[in-house]
Amino acid sequence: MLTSALTGCQSSGEQTKESSQTSESEGKEETNEDNAVTSSGETVTATEDTSSIDATGTVYDLGGLALPICEPGTVxxxxxxxxxxxxxxxxxxxxxxxxxxxxxxxxxxxxxxxxxxxxxxxxxxxxxxxxxxxxxxxxxxxxxxxxxxxxxxxxxxxxxxxxxxxxxxxxxxxxxxxxxxxxxxxxxxxxxxxxGWWGDINDYVPDYLYIRQDWLDNLGLEMPRTIDELYDVLVAFKEQDANGNGDPGDEIPLATKNGIWQLYYLMTGFGYETNSLWYVDEGGEVHYAAVEEQFKEMLTFLNKCYSEGLISDDLEGNLLTQNITEDKVGIVCHDPADNMASSDDLAMTGNPDCDYEFMPVIQTDDSGTAQMTKRSLxxxxxxxxxxxxxxxxxxxxxxxxxxxxxxxxxxxxxxxxxxxxxxxxxxxxxxxxxxxxxxxxxxxxxxxxxxxxxxxxxxxxxxxxxxxxxxxxxxxxxKAAYNNMKDPFPEMLGTAQESEVYTSIWPDLSTYLNEMFTAFVIGTESLDHFDKYVETANSMGMQEIIEIKKAQYGRYQEIVGE
CATH class of the missing domain: 3.40.190.10 (Periplasmic binding protein-like II)
Structure with a gap:
């Protein structure tokens, strides 16, 4: 390998396995150990000398790739x-x-x-x-x-x-x-x-809602698991001084981070198997939930909650950080699990007992089996x-x-x-x-x-x-979510024709869909006009987009063998 390193790029056929290396630039003596331990505890035997690699610390499995790739300074x-x-x-x-x-x-x-x-x-x-x-x-x-x-x-x-x-x-x-x-x-x-691949990390990281467990404890409430239980908790947070500051009504029961339209995460409470707008039914048909009659039920519920002051009127979440810091936010919608920690840190500035916890997926009733969808792959x-x-x-x-x-x-x-x-x-x-x-x-x-x-x-x-x-x-x-989330709808690459149609339709259509979601929830558009909204979406090309997604899903199945 030393000869290879001095003569430029190495062939891909050379094999380099794990060994322990210390950098000469650090003034340390180079060593080659017989074995190295990976982060998962797996021990891999070093089969070749890697002393030509200038490295600080352990050199892990290279999988058949030879290092250095080329003579330093030549490329x-x-x-x-x-x-x-x-x-x-x-x-x-x-x-x-x-x-x-x-x-x-x-x-x-x-x-x-x-x-x-x-x-x-x-x-x-x-x-x-x-x-x-x-x-x-x-x-x-x-x-x-x-x-x-x-x-x-x-x-x-x-x-x-x-x-x-x-x-x-x-x-x-x-x-x-x-x-x-x-x-x-x-x-x-x-x-x-x-x-860019998130298929590994998104097996672990759920993205859903998290809730103030200390507020639940203050009011003697259980963790909500159904849509009816969620409503009761929101009302209690609003009316019963959940944060204990003596000012009932200053609480914001439910807030969104990146736009109120992401409250669609609650669609599992209305008969959907996942909280994904794009989904495939048991017969293999591709659907977009937001233009289906079933979706109207959720919009009706959200409109009721908004009209009763149970959902923040900070529609884009611009004040979310401030409101969390001021100990006002009971539930945060659409955030990965790791952000609970930072929300805790914010709220603890005003309440050292703050305890945000991740919520279970909201179900239609106690017998529900809906799951959250993994984040994008x-x-x-x-x-x-x-x-x-x-x-x-x-x-x-x-x-x-x-x-x-x-x-x-x-x-x-x-x-x-x-x-x-x-x-x-x-x-x-x-x-x-x-x-x-x-x-x-x-x-x-x-x-x-x-x-x-x-x-x-x-x-x-x-x-x-x-x-x-x-x-x-x-x-x-x-850990609770691991192996308990469904894969998201695959985002396949389009044909030239599909991409042309998609780029001509989807930007305006998606804007319209999001704007109408917000309008239905906050009440500036009556839900009596839901059918007209669906007709307008179809006139803007909704069915063409669905057909594109259907064709792409078919290609996905062919490649992955499903």
């Missing part, structure tokens, strides 16, 4: 997309994890990332076909139509052969998650971009452009950061010795930089401050997420 690639989600930290300036990835792979990345107006910048650059980066995050971010747009006009190159010949870890990821491969595959059979797409002069190096680098065990450890845990260490039992323990960081008080922010949990080539680990929240109520909520 530079450019990447363009979103910047970090950590205030004051930019990939453009370099982070500890980025530097470690470069040490291990030998590939220098020139970062061109943005924290605002990124879609506009990307669309302008990609439309001009000038100054294209080697790797790019594809706009628009709220749909996957960019894959067809930029593969059709020659911006993106097909990745099939590159993956087959150079990316053993991506191949394994596709084998493990056929749904991922399906959602990366265009209608012509080519893969032009890789989807994918998030954004990433491709290699036709301007890339070293696509083999690019796909190997992507294989490393996106799909290898070693890359995953850097991605999700950071750098050994900096953000985590192993205890005497071989278990990962985060350092004070993560658990006691005065600047970045949440573990996620602390990890992102060094470049972990990035925005590029997303592949979040559920195991790492659970480690961050080990021993907390978040872990309890996630």
């Amino acid at each position: 530079e690639l450019t990447y363009m997309g979103n910047d970090t989600w950590c205030a004051g930290v930019s990939y453009n300036d370099g982070t500890a994890v980025q530097q470690e990835i470069e040490k291990r792979t030998g590939v220098h990345i020139e970062w061109d990332t943005y924290s605002s107006d990124v879609e506009t910048v990307l669309q302008t650059r990609l439309a001009s076909m000038e100054g294209l980066p080697d790797m790019v995050e594809l706009p628009p971010f709220d749909s996957n139509v960019g894959v067809d747009t930029y593969s059709s006009n020659g911006v993106l190159i097909p990745l099939n052969d590159l993956i087959e010949q150079n990316a053993p870890n991506i191949q394994k990821l596709f084998e493990k998650y056929p749904a991922l491969k399906a959602m990366c595959t265009s209608s012509d059979g080519n893969i032009y971009a890789l989807a 994918t998030w954004h797409y990433y491709g290699i452009t036709s301007a890339c002069e070293n696509p083999e190096v690019a796909i190997k680098w992507i294989d490393y950061v996106y799909a290898s065990k070693d890359g995953s450890m850097l991605y999700n845990y950071g750098i050994e010795g900096l953000t985590y260490e192993y205890d005497e039992n071989g278990e990962i323990q985060f350092t004070d930089l993560v658990t006691n960081n005065e600047t970045y008080t949440s573990a996620f922010s602390a990890l992102r401050s060094v470049g972990a949990w990035p925005t590029y080539f997303i592949n979040d680990s559920g195991e790492a997420f659970m480690k961050i929240f080990e021993g907390t109520k978040v872990e309890d909520a996630c």
Whole structure:
């Protein structure tokens, strides 16, 4: 391997397994152990010498990818997309994890990332076909139509052969998650971009409603499990001084975070099997719930609650943080389980006894079996452009950061010795930089401050997420939801015709659907006009969108073998 490292890029056939490495730049003596322990406790035997890799800490399973990918300093690639989600930290300036990835792979990345107006910048650059980066995050971010747009006009190159010949870890990821491969595959059979993958972490992280358990205790109430019980709790929160400040009526029983229309999460209380607007019935038919008569029942209930002051009139959730801090919010709708912790922190400034807990899925009655739907499996797409002069190096680098065990450890845990260490039992323990960081008080922010949990080539680990929240109520909520959530409707790539129709119809239609949901709930539109609303939605192309989703679902079934 030393010879290979000094002669540039290595062949994909070389095998590198786990061993323990310490960096010469740190002044430590290089060692090779016979075995290394993965974060899940699995022991993998080191079969080859990895002493040519410049690395800090343990080198984990590379899955058949050889490092370094090329002789350090010989290849530079450019990447363009979103910047970090950590205030004051930019990939453009370099982070500890980025530097470690470069040490291990030998590939220098020139970062061109943005924290605002990124879609506009990307669309302008990609439309001009000038100054294209080697790797790019594809706009628009709220749909996957960019894959067809930029593969059709020659911006993106097909990745099939590159993956087959150079990316053993991506191949394994596709084998493990056929749904991922399906959602990366265009209608012509080519893969032009890789989807950001949340299929692992979303097995663990429920996204639903959480409630003030201490308010329930104050009023002697049980956790609501049916829609009728939920109504009774909302009324009690409103009328019985749930927060105990002597001012009954200042409480906000139910608030939404990102728009009141996300109260559709309560649709399981009205006969739906999941809280997903897109769903497939037992006969294999594709439905969009918001234009069905059954959906009207939920809107009627929500309108009643809103008219009685049980739902916040802060429709977009702009005051949610302030209201939580002021100890006013009983239930928060549409938030992942981990945000309970931050809501607790906010509310504790006014009430040290605050205790938000995750709610069970609301049922029609006590015999209900409805489940919540997992969050989306994918998030954004990433491709290699036709301007890339070293696509083999690019796909190997992507294989490393996106799909290898070693890359995953850097991605999700950071750098050994900096953000985590192993205890005497071989278990990962985060350092004070993560658990006691005065600047970045949440573990996620602390990890992102060094470049972990990035925005590029997303592949979040559920195991790492659970480690961050080990021993907390978040872990309890996630364990309760694990294996008890349904997969969401798959977001397949469209044909050129489907993408054209979708982009011409869905933006205006979805805006109309959301606006009418809000109007029905707050009462500015009578529910007597629900049939007219459905007719209008159909006239705007609702049935065409349903037919597109049906065709895409059929292709999904063919690929995953269902």
